[in-house]
Amino acid sequence: MTSTPPPLDATQLGAYFALIEASSLLKHSVEQQLRDAGDLSYVQFQLLATLGDSPTGSRRMTDLADGVVYSRSGLTYQAQTLEKRGLVTRSQSSDDERGVTVTITEEGRAVLAEVFPGHVAVLDDLLFAPLTRADVETLADILARARDHMRQTPPRSAGARRRKKAAAAD
Amino acid sequence: MTSTPPPLDATQLGAYFALIEASSLLKHSVEQQLRDAGDLSYVQFQLLATLGDSPTGSRRMTDLADGVVYSRSGLTYQAQTLEKRGLVTRSQSSDDERGVTVTITEEGRAVLAEVFPGHVAVLDDLLFAPLTRADVETLADILARARDHMRQTPPRSAGARRRKKAAAAD
DNA sequence: ATCAGTTGCTTCGAATCCGAAGCATTTGAC
DNA sequence: GTCAAATGCTTCGGATTCGAAGCAACTGAT
Known part of the structure; x- marks a missing residue:
């Protein structure tokens, strides 16, 4: 029974769709560039970038x-x-x-x-080109807030493993 | 030709990362909810929603x-x-x-x-909760502009087939 | 020390995804 | 009309993805 009508107005829907579409389109283009330039998938690039960023x-x-x-x-x-391609090494933590x-x-x-x-270059062409400097700042601010909120809001059934015991007082 | 690394400043990087992270996190949570509630993947939901939206x-x-x-x-x-699940039918176009x-x-x-x-509910909890009404409006505006720009900017190296304009009447 | 619970990572199986190739129809040029 | 190219969709093969289950190591309590 759908007794709850959608409390989403047009603006919210617009923001949601635009977010999903924009990130999808951007990801696709970036993926293509990465594949062409270095035969990397997006995740692989993210991993390398994260590692390269570490001191x-x-x-x-x-x-x-x-x-x-x-x-x-997946990781x-x-x-x-x-590792097979020699781009990273794996070793036991000390x-x-x-x-x-x-x-x-x-x-x-x-x-x-x-x-x-x-x-x-892809980012400049696709994401930043139609935006002003102020837009980018605003976007960064708003999305960072949303991201931080999501980070600390645990998914209902993901994250920690299900506890078998102590089920009663959960 | 990789002699000039176009520098991205901190704000741009922040916007980019926030966009990717926020959309990823949101998508994951949404996917989980859809799986639980109706055994649908995100794409499947998008398809049904798109169809349901059509007159x-x-x-x-x-x-x-x-x-x-x-x-x-993939489609x-x-x-x-x-179709196997009886949620859509497929037929030859007239x-x-x-x-x-x-x-x-x-x-x-x-x-x-x-x-x-x-x-x-997931959208409200994760995306809209930490944002003001003005934030959402701004977000929708900025991302819609970015999305529209991406839509009309063809991938540079994509040998994709040229596609014509679709009929407006539905 | 020992035991149970937790955590870190891998393996496994199945689902999903994409690009390339293929088939059928339409379009445009001649 | 005929042919070549373009278009709409499917099939195929392979890569990627995730969750569940499994194994090994850590933790805390007794």
Whole structure:
């Protein structure tokens, strides 16, 4: 029974659709450029960029997955792929025996450098071209707030593993 | 020709990352809700919603694919899936022998109605909660401009087939 | 120390996705 | 009319994705 009429007005719908469409279109174009320039998928680029941004060039798997909004298993797959191509190395974390530290290689940095200018060019052409400086600032502010809110609002059934015990007092 | 890395300033980077992260996080949560509420993927929901929005309840495949930012083959797959579940029907277009018209069924509308309130709830909780009314208006305006720009800016290296203008009458 | 619970990552199976190739129809040029 | 190119969609093959289950290591309490 749909007893609750949609409390979304036209403006909200517009913002929602525009958000989804814009990010989809942008992602598609970026993906194409990355594929052409360095044979990288978007996730792979994100991973390399995240690693390259780190002072040590390394991160733990979980941190990577969280940063990129990705599943653990998907990250394992991509990390393996990147390792096979020699763009990253994987090693046991020093303090935690079961932790895996991923580190970008020189080769990885090279690919990153290869791809980056084109990446930026796509962003300039598609995203920033029709926007003023003030628009970009405003956009960054609003979306950052939304993102932060989502980050700290736990999905109803994701994130932590289901607790089997203590079900009664959950 | 990669001699001039166009620099992105902090604000631009912030806007870009926030856009990607926010849309990713939102999409993930929405996907979960749709899966739980009606066993629909996000694309499937988008398709049903698009069809439901049409006065006739029908659209041609290509128009659907464009609207949802999806590959043709992916759309074929999803249309088949939805047809198997009885949520849409597919039939030959009247004026074009090779065109396929997809139409939402009563069952499809029912599922849509079933899922919609929860969908809206997620949007309210995650996207709109931390934003003011003015924020939403601004966001809609800016992103709509960006989206429109992307829509009419063809991918530079895409050897995609040229597509003509679609008929306005529906 | 030991046990149960938690966490980090991987493996597994299945679903989904895309691009390229293919088929059928339409369009445009001649 | 006929042919070549363009268009609409599907099929095919392969890559990517996720959740669930599994294994190993850490933690805290006893």
